[in-house]
Amino acid sequence: MSIFRLRGVHLNHCKNTAKSAPKRISVPKTVIIPMSMHIGAPARPCVKVGEDVKVGQLIGETAQGLSSPIYSGVSGKVKKIDEIILSNGTHVQTVIIESDGLQTVSESVVPPVVTNREEFLDAIGKSGIVGLGGAGFPTLVKLAADVSKIDTIVINGAECEPYITSDTRTMIDDAELVAEGIEMLMKYLEVKRTVIGIEKNKPECILSMQKATSGIDGVQVKPLPAIFPQGGEKVLVYHSVGRVIEEGKLPVDCGVIVINCTTVACIARYMHTGMPLVEKCITVDGSAIAEPQNIIVPIGTSAMDVANACGGFREPPRKIMYGGPMMGIALPDMSSPVIKQTNAILFFGRKEATPPKVTPCIKCGRCTNSCPFGLSPTEISKAYKAGDGATLEKLKVNLCMECGCCSYVCPAKRNIVQRNKLAKTMLRNYQNSKKGEAK
Amino acid sequence: MFLVSPAPHVRAKDSTTSIMLDVIIALIPTLIASVIIFGFDALALTAICVITCVIGEFVFQKICKRDVTVGDLSAVVTGMLLAFNLPASLDIWWQAIIGSLVAIIVVKQLFGGIGKNFANPAITARVMMLISFSGAMSKFPAVNDAISSATPLSGGEMPSYLRLFLGNHGGSLGETCALTLLIGGVYLLVRRVITWHTPVAFVGTVFLFALILGENPVQHILTGGLLLGAIFMATDYSTTPPTKWGKVIFGVGCGLITVLIRVFGSYPEGVSFAILFMNILTPHITSLTRRKVFGGVKK
Known part of the structure; x- marks a missing residue:
C-alpha cells in the first residue's frame, strides 16, 4: 500500500443553496429531450410527431449495448423530432414535446416486481437511470459487471464542486431513500x-446519512476532507477504502463499485413508484x-425556463454553465435543455464571467503541486507544443481527469x-498510429 | 451573447503581479535597514537599478514588438535584488546601469522574458559586474561606526554575532541585515510564495559543511549574501526546480558550492556562483525529481 498524498485545491465552497429544499417548478410549455445525453449509443425515438404522450411514457428506445431508455417528463403532444447541437458540441436527435400542463401519468408506470438479481438489473435498465454525479454512465452497465470481484460499494456524497447542493439535499431530504437503495x-x-464518502463541509449530510443507515449492517459513513476534487472517482476510492485504481483499470478491477448518492435514491424511488x-x-x-x-424540473427544460422559474435575472447573465464552476460546460445560448446528469445551472454576471488576462508561464510549479495525481502540466505543455507523443506517454497525460485544479x-x-x-x-492519436504501424 | 470558455470558470486570486508584489513587500524591511546602515546611497542605488530594469524591459519589448510585461512587476524585483547585491558605495552610476541592463535584457529578455530565462538575472548580472568591475564591487562602504571596510568574509575583523545579525557590518547593501531578511522570508512563507525547502536545505548545508571543515558555521550564515541568496534568489521560480525534492537538492548543491568557494576558492564569497551553477542544473534536477503519477503503471 503506497502512501501517496493526493493533492487538490481548497475552494470557496459557495454552497449558498444548501438550506433550500428543492421545489417543483410549474410545468414548462415545451421540453426538448435529446436522445443522447451521455456516452454510449443514442436512443431511437419511438413516438411520432403529433402523438400524445404522458408522464413516464417511453419516447426513446435503447439501442444495443451501452445505452439507456428515455421517458417523457411531461404530458402533451410531440411537436417536432429535430436535430440540435448539445452543450458538448455533438449533433443529436431530439424529441420536442409541447406540454398540456395536466401531467397525466402514463399507464405504463407501475412499480417493478423485484425478487432476484436479474429482475433488479432488468428494472434498473428500464428505469433509464444513469450516473447522476455528472458523468452519466448508464447505471445498468456499471452494476451488471462481474459481481464476484466486488466487495465494497462506495457511495459518492462528496459533492466537491462549489455551488452545487443537489446531492446535499438528497442526503438530507431523501436519506431514507438512499439508505433503502443501499x-x-x-x-x-x-x-x-x-x-x-461525504465531505466534512456537510456535517448535516453526515449526520442524516448516519441516522438513516444506522440499522444496516456493513454501512459506514466516512467524512472526507473538503478538498477539490474529492468526488473524482479515483480520489474518492483512494480516500474512502484506500485502494488505488491503476492506469487503464476500472473501480471494478479493485473490487469497488462507485455510485452517486442521488443515483441510489433514484433507484429506490423507481422500485417504489415505477416512475422512471x-x-x-x-x-x-x-x-x-x-x-x-434548488428546483425539480422535467428533463428537457431549457435554461431559459429554469431562469424564469428562479425569479429571472438580477443582472444580465454573461456566462451560463451546466455543472459546477470547476468542470462545468459553458453554454452558447439559453435554449439548451436540462439532461439526465445535469445537477446545476450557474448564471454568472459580468464580474464573475470576465475571463482573466493570460500572461506567460512563470514556472512557479503550482500546477504540478496541486495536481491530485502528480502530473506535470508544464512538461506536458512543452511536449504537446513539440508534438511529442512519446514524451506525453511517459508523462501519463492520459491519466488527467480534467478536474481543473492546475x-x-x-x-x-x-x-x-x-x-x-x-x-x-x-497521445491517443499517437498510440493509435503506433498500433497501426505494428500491424 | 454569452461567453463560452473552457472550464474551470473560477480562478484563484493570486496572479503573477500579486506574487511579485509580495516579493517586493518582503524586500522592503531590508531596504529600510540598508538605508539605516549605509545611508541614502543605498536608496539611490536601488532606485537607479529598479528604474533601469523597468525602462530597459519596456524599451526592449517595444523595439521587439513584444507584449509589454512591466506591469507584472518582475523587473522591479530584479532591480531590487541586483541593487541588494551591490556595495552601496558603487558611486559610478553607469556601472549599476550596465549591470541592470545586462540583467533585464541579456539574461531575461533575450531568452524570451519572464519564466523563460534559465539563469537568475540579478545573480548573473552581479557575477558579471564582480568580474568586470572587481575594484568597485569589492570595496564596501564604512558603516556608521566604521568597523571594517571589507566584508568580514575577506578577512576583516569579525564583529559580534549581534552586530552580524542586525547588519551593522560591511557587505553588499541588502545582504547584511539578517533580521530583516528573515522577516521577509517568513512573510513569503506565510503568503505561500516560497516553500521552506530551498532556504532550509541551503542554509542547513552551509552550517553542516562549515562545521565539518572546522569553520565557524554561524559566521558563515550571518555574513556574505547567504540569507539574501537562500531566501530570495534560490527560490526564484523559473530558474529553480518546482518539485519538493528538486528544491532540496538545489539547496544542498548551493550550500556545498558556497562553502567550497568560500573556504578553498580565490573569491571571498560564493553564493552567487553557487546559485548560478545550480541554475544550469535545474532542468536535470526537475526531471529527476518528477512526482510519481498516482495509479501510473510502468510499461
Whole structure:
C-alpha cells in the first residue's frame, strides 16, 4: 500500500443553496429531450410527431449495448423530432414535446416486481437511470459487471464542486431513500460492505446519512476532507477504502463499485413508484440569478425556463454553465435543455464571467503541486507544443481527469487543463498510429 | 451573447503581479535597514537599478514588438535584488546601469522574458559586474561606526554575532541585515510564495559543511549574501526546480558550492556562483525529481 498524498485545491465552497429544499417548478410549455445525453449509443425515438404522450411514457428506445431508455417528463403532444447541437458540441436527435400542463401519468408506470438479481438489473435498465454525479454512465452497465470481484460499494456524497447542493439535499431530504437503495444494492449484488464518502463541509449530510443507515449492517459513513476534487472517482476510492485504481483499470478491477448518492435514491424511488428518471433536482445559482435555489424540473427544460422559474435575472447573465464552476460546460445560448446528469445551472454576471488576462508561464510549479495525481502540466505543455507523443506517454497525460485544479491555481491564468485535454487527444492519436504501424 | 470558455470558470486570486508584489513587500524591511546602515546611497542605488530594469524591459519589448510585461512587476524585483547585491558605495552610476541592463535584457529578455530565462538575472548580472568591475564591487562602504571596510568574509575583523545579525557590518547593501531578511522570508512563507525547502536545505548545508571543515558555521550564515541568496534568489521560480525534492537538492548543491568557494576558492564569497551553477542544473534536477503519477503503471 503506497502512501501517496493526493493533492487538490481548497475552494470557496459557495454552497449558498444548501438550506433550500428543492421545489417543483410549474410545468414548462415545451421540453426538448435529446436522445443522447451521455456516452454510449443514442436512443431511437419511438413516438411520432403529433402523438400524445404522458408522464413516464417511453419516447426513446435503447439501442444495443451501452445505452439507456428515455421517458417523457411531461404530458402533451410531440411537436417536432429535430436535430440540435448539445452543450458538448455533438449533433443529436431530439424529441420536442409541447406540454398540456395536466401531467397525466402514463399507464405504463407501475412499480417493478423485484425478487432476484436479474429482475433488479432488468428494472434498473428500464428505469433509464444513469450516473447522476455528472458523468452519466448508464447505471445498468456499471452494476451488471462481474459481481464476484466486488466487495465494497462506495457511495459518492462528496459533492466537491462549489455551488452545487443537489446531492446535499438528497442526503438530507431523501436519506431514507438512499439508505433503502443501499440495502437493495447490497442485497441483490451480494456485497457486504458500503462506504458513504461525504465531505466534512456537510456535517448535516453526515449526520442524516448516519441516522438513516444506522440499522444496516456493513454501512459506514466516512467524512472526507473538503478538498477539490474529492468526488473524482479515483480520489474518492483512494480516500474512502484506500485502494488505488491503476492506469487503464476500472473501480471494478479493485473490487469497488462507485455510485452517486442521488443515483441510489433514484433507484429506490423507481422500485417504489415505477416512475422512471424523468425529472431532476438541480441547483440554480450564480451572481446573475435573482433567487438562487434548488428546483425539480422535467428533463428537457431549457435554461431559459429554469431562469424564469428562479425569479429571472438580477443582472444580465454573461456566462451560463451546466455543472459546477470547476468542470462545468459553458453554454452558447439559453435554449439548451436540462439532461439526465445535469445537477446545476450557474448564471454568472459580468464580474464573475470576465475571463482573466493570460500572461506567460512563470514556472512557479503550482500546477504540478496541486495536481491530485502528480502530473506535470508544464512538461506536458512543452511536449504537446513539440508534438511529442512519446514524451506525453511517459508523462501519463492520459491519466488527467480534467478536474481543473492546475488552471485554477495558475497565477498566470493559463488554460492548462484545456491544453491537457488536447494533449490527451494527441497521445491517443499517437498510440493509435503506433498500433497501426505494428500491424 | 454569452461567453463560452473552457472550464474551470473560477480562478484563484493570486496572479503573477500579486506574487511579485509580495516579493517586493518582503524586500522592503531590508531596504529600510540598508538605508539605516549605509545611508541614502543605498536608496539611490536601488532606485537607479529598479528604474533601469523597468525602462530597459519596456524599451526592449517595444523595439521587439513584444507584449509589454512591466506591469507584472518582475523587473522591479530584479532591480531590487541586483541593487541588494551591490556595495552601496558603487558611486559610478553607469556601472549599476550596465549591470541592470545586462540583467533585464541579456539574461531575461533575450531568452524570451519572464519564466523563460534559465539563469537568475540579478545573480548573473552581479557575477558579471564582480568580474568586470572587481575594484568597485569589492570595496564596501564604512558603516556608521566604521568597523571594517571589507566584508568580514575577506578577512576583516569579525564583529559580534549581534552586530552580524542586525547588519551593522560591511557587505553588499541588502545582504547584511539578517533580521530583516528573515522577516521577509517568513512573510513569503506565510503568503505561500516560497516553500521552506530551498532556504532550509541551503542554509542547513552551509552550517553542516562549515562545521565539518572546522569553520565557524554561524559566521558563515550571518555574513556574505547567504540569507539574501537562500531566501530570495534560490527560490526564484523559473530558474529553480518546482518539485519538493528538486528544491532540496538545489539547496544542498548551493550550500556545498558556497562553502567550497568560500573556504578553498580565490573569491571571498560564493553564493552567487553557487546559485548560478545550480541554475544550469535545474532542468536535470526537475526531471529527476518528477512526482510519481498516482495509479501510473510502468510499461
